[in-house]
Amino acid sequence: xxxxxxxxxxxxxxxxxxxxxxxxxxxxxxxxxxxxxxxxxxxxxxxxxxxxxxxxxxxxxxxxxxxxxxxxxxxxxxxxxxxxxxxxxxxxxxxxxxxxxxxxxxxxxxxxxxxxxxxxxxxxxxxxxxxxxxxxxx
Numbered sequence: 001x002x003x004x005x006x007x008x009x010x011x012x013x014x015x016x017x018x019x020x021x022x023x024x025x026x027x028x029x030x031x032x033x034x035x036x037x038x039x040x041x042x043x044x045x046x047x048x049x050x051x052x053x054x055x056x057x058x059x060x061x062x063x064x065x066x067x068x069x070x071x072x073x074x075x076x077x078x079x080x081x082x083x084x085x086x087x088x089x090x091x092x093x094x095x096x097x098x099x100x101x102x103x104x105x106x107x108x109x110x111x112x113x114x115x116x117x118x119x120x121x122x123x124x125x126x127x128x129x130x131x132x133x134x135x136x137x138x
Contacts (some may be wrong), residue, residue: 051080
């Protein structure tokens, strides 16, 4: 299954959600807006990333917006054919993004490709934290 999610944050204090599109099993949930930063939660509904899944995520921050995009839970990676999770991040000049996807938990026999295409214009700021955690052996 291929699932696409696209989030666009624009100028405002806090940042304004200009677009929030997601196909199942992905979902965006607006969170708190504190000290000028907009928090948006990226959720993966269900029980993880299954064989041959393709989860494609795009986040763009522009117009001086400041945003934190984070997952609400870790993502188990199931055994079988290669699964893919790819993120495309764009931070325009004067904008800032903190991107914290959920930890990836590979189960025995899991094959997964995680990709990140990040582009930051001069004057923009991006911080990315990606965590992996060991799954069960048996």
